Amino acid sequence: MSQTTPTSTRSRRELLAWRNAVFVIFILSGLSLASWVARIPGVRDGLELGKDPSAVGLLILGMSIGAIVGLAASSPILIRFGPHKGMVAGLFIVSVGLVLVGVGASVAHSVPVVAIGLILLGFGNGMVDVMMNVEGTAVEREIGKTLMPLMHACFSLGTVIGAGVGAAAAALGIDVSWHLAVIAVVVAVSIVIAVRYVPREADLGDEVAEKPAVPFRQRMRDGLAVWADWRLILIGVVMLGMAFGEGSANDWISLAVVDGHDQSNSTGALVFGFFVAAMTLGRVLGGPIVDRIGRVLAIRITAGLGAAGLLIFILGGPLWLVVIGTVLWGFGVSLGFPLGMSAAADGAANPAARVSAVAIIGYCAFLVGPPVIGFLGKEFGLLNALYLVLVLLVAAFVAAGAVRPSTTAAPAAAADPAS
Incomplete structure (x- = not known):
């Protein structure tokens, strides 16, 4: 019961090259972020910030602000230049940011220089996060198989590589x-x-020589018009719940285990490792399962598992x-984000604007969710604050029908060209 229908006239080799190129782009995004995170202690020491975490927190806040601005800018940049140019520009900005950090x-020992670098790192990754998802849904749609969960697993792979290389560099005394x-x-x-293996697609906003260019103002109006689609808003609800659940877990599980369940710091880190492993495994295995049981059932099963697991985690024992x-x-939050991307893209005009819209909802939830949990945790206790995540996972379960494949999707090809 495939959730996507193959629509491509490209050869199997061309499709696989396109798919693999998008895999690489997801890996690069994860690699760049994890490389900075792995060297935070070295950056702190180079800036002589001492042991006060608030100074590093302000630097991280700068990167988060840059990411939010990048997310907001991604849609007009995508509409104006297309993902082909946009992804290159985004990762070039990321590279400049890394160099400045x-x-x-290590050289200038300057907080402002590091802050500017982190703002650029966040901005570039915010841009490319949206655009690589737009590109990912395009290749998924043409191949006719559910690939977005595996693409997001590639991002996780990039973070693992970045963390490992960063740890090795620190252990060997390599300068930041x-x-x-x-x-x-x-x-x-x-x-x-x-990007040489990523074809230019007029439907995504890329410039294509054989098709007349649509005026920028018209493309911008078309991009904003998708926000009036209630199905898209409900897909955004699914994205909101899942991204909020993932982001909150990344930042607060370890501390919740230590402070809420009276465990040691090392146990908190170990429990977080179980979360990351479960989420990554869910994304690696998710595609074929979704093609068999359908998006809606997959979301409802995973959201139900996530809600049950979160309740068990909060109540403890x-x-x-x-x-x-x-x-x-x-497992519960592993599939909602990538499947929401797939659902936004299919069966309607202007897929790039639709994917961009739900990606902005998801990534903003990912960035804003953890501070909200922190504020609520200060007032009501960290474990009690996680009940907000539980409510949002239930909302994702209720809204899951919105991810059903559209009846206006392109007709299926005779056979899957990439199988």
């Missing part, structure tokens, strides 16, 4: 500036190579029960 920390400069070069060179709750929570 390294130089600011050299480490981040090398990563920047890898990112910049890799995107130039990868023996550590093994908390771990079970964590694993269910991880």
Whole structure:
């Protein structure tokens, strides 16, 4: 019961090259972010910020602000230039940001230089996050198989690679500036190579020679018009619940285990590892399962598992029960975000604007959710604050019908060209 229908006249080789190029772009995004995170202690020491976490917190806030601005700018940039140019520009900005962070920390020892670098890193990644999802839904639609969960697993793979390389660089005493400069070069060179295998698509906003260009104002009006679609808003509800659940877990699970369940710091880190592993496994295995049971049932099953797991986690008990709750929570939020992207793209005109809209909802929830949980945790306790996530997962369960494949989707081809 495939959720996508193959619509391409391209050869199997062309489609697989396109798919693999998008996989690489997702990996590069994860690699760049994790490379900075892995060297936060070295950046802090290079800036002589001492042990006060608030100073580093302000730097991270700068990156978050840059990311939100990048998300907001992604739609008009996408409409004006298309994802082909946009993804290259976004990852070039990321590369410049990485270089500035390294130089600011290890050479100039300048907080403003590092802050500017982090703002650029956040801005570029905010841009490319939306555009790589737009491109991912396009290749998924043409191949006719559910690929978005695996693409998001590639992002997770990039974070694992970035964290591992960063840890090795720190252990070997490699200077932060050299480490981040090398990563920047890898990112910049890799995107130039990868984008060569990404075809230009007029439907996504790319310039295509054989088709007349649509005026920018008209494209902007068409892009804003998608926000009047109630189905798209309900898909955004699914994205909101899942992204809020994922972002809150990333920032608060370890601390909730330590402060809420009276465990050690190392146990908190270990439990977080169970969450990440469960979420990544769910994305790796999710595509074929979704093609068999359908998007709606997949969302309802995973949202139900996530809500049950989160409730177990909040109520607590023996550590093994908390771990079970964590694993269910991880599985529960693994598919909603990528499947929401797929649902936004199919069966309607202007897929790029639709994917951009729900991506902005999802990523804003991912960025804004953790601070909201922190504020509520201060007032009501961290475990009690997580009930907000539970409510949003229930909302995602209720809204799951919106991700059903559109009846106006293109007719299926005779056979899957990439199978």
